[in-house]
Amino acid sequence: MKKILIVGSTGQIGSELNIRLRSIYGENNVVCGYYTPPFPPGFFESGPTAEINALNVEQIAQVVKEYNIDTIYNLAAILSATAEKNPKLGWDVGVGSLMNCLDVAREYKCAVFTPSSIGAFGLSTPKDKTPQDTVQRPNTVYGITKVLGELVSDYYAERYGVDTRSVRYPGIISNMTLPGGGTTDYAVEIFYKAVKGEKFICPLKPGTFMDMMYMPDALDAAINIMEADSSRLIHRNSFNVTAMSFDPEMLAASIRNYIPELEMEYEIDPLKQSIADSWPNSLDDSCARSEWGWSPGYDLDKMTQDMIRALKQKL
Secondary structure, three states, X not given: OOOEEEEOOOOOOHHHHHHHHHHHHOHHHEEEXXXXXXXXXXXXXXXXXXXXXXXXXXXXXXXXXXXXXXXXXXXXXXXXXXXXXXXXXXXXXXXXHHHHXXXXXXHHOOEEEOOEEHHHOOOOOOOOOEOOOOOOOOOXXXXXXXXXXXXXXXXXXXXXXXXXXXXXXXXXXXXXOOOOOOHHHHHHHHHHHHHHOOOEEEOOOOOOOEEEEEHHHHHHHHHHHHHOOHHHOOOOOOEEOOOEEEXXXXXXXXXXXXXXOOOEEEOOOHHHHHHHHOOOOOEOOHHHHHHHOOOOOOOHHHHHHHHHHHHHHHO
């Protein structure tokens, strides 16, 4: 049975991943590392927790040693638009947390999962069906940290034998966690506005296509790649994964199938638009499909139905 530590367990992915991992491996076998609130309901009662500053390598090492951890999910990050407003913080968290986790993993023989992102690509990357192996020249500090993360994770795997694995997430849409400063957050915010009956002001212009994924698929990707047979993995850091690609007009049309009265206007955010324009329109995830059986369960319509159902209950 795995013994897992989640660094950054209260963030967008972590707050839902910890529930899923505990349902698979047992509540006492998943330690939730936390640093700042908000804390999900029942967070401290549902299993072991530990206060961890991802920039403090001694704290990470202490928890790994105390709980005999063999797998680390490093989810500490400052998201794209927020990191552009504070590049040093984005760099320190994005790079520092990973290096600490890798060094601890090297000492205590742990596997490490660290998410990469479509932000690892840039303006010179092919925009449509972006290949697994291609040019990566991002123009954001978030993207730069993700490229570095992919390279240094491969280095630790080859140089020190650390079992590092990763996926390049597209935008992630969740009905549980609120937006946290990412460029793709509009695709979450619009659902809240629709269910509340409020007008949505879209920060991206029509025709801005980006790949997206519903949170249940994002959790499956994080778990399944860590369970994959390592002998089948040609790539490690990092696999393209995706589920759907749409622009704001397509998303609004999907929502209007169930909430016809949705109003949407455009007020372009120059920073978010410039970031979105540098990212792919769509990803080629054929390597993930062939090497470890990646297959998403949600398309745009199925996700829309479930988001609306869940948010109506929540709100």
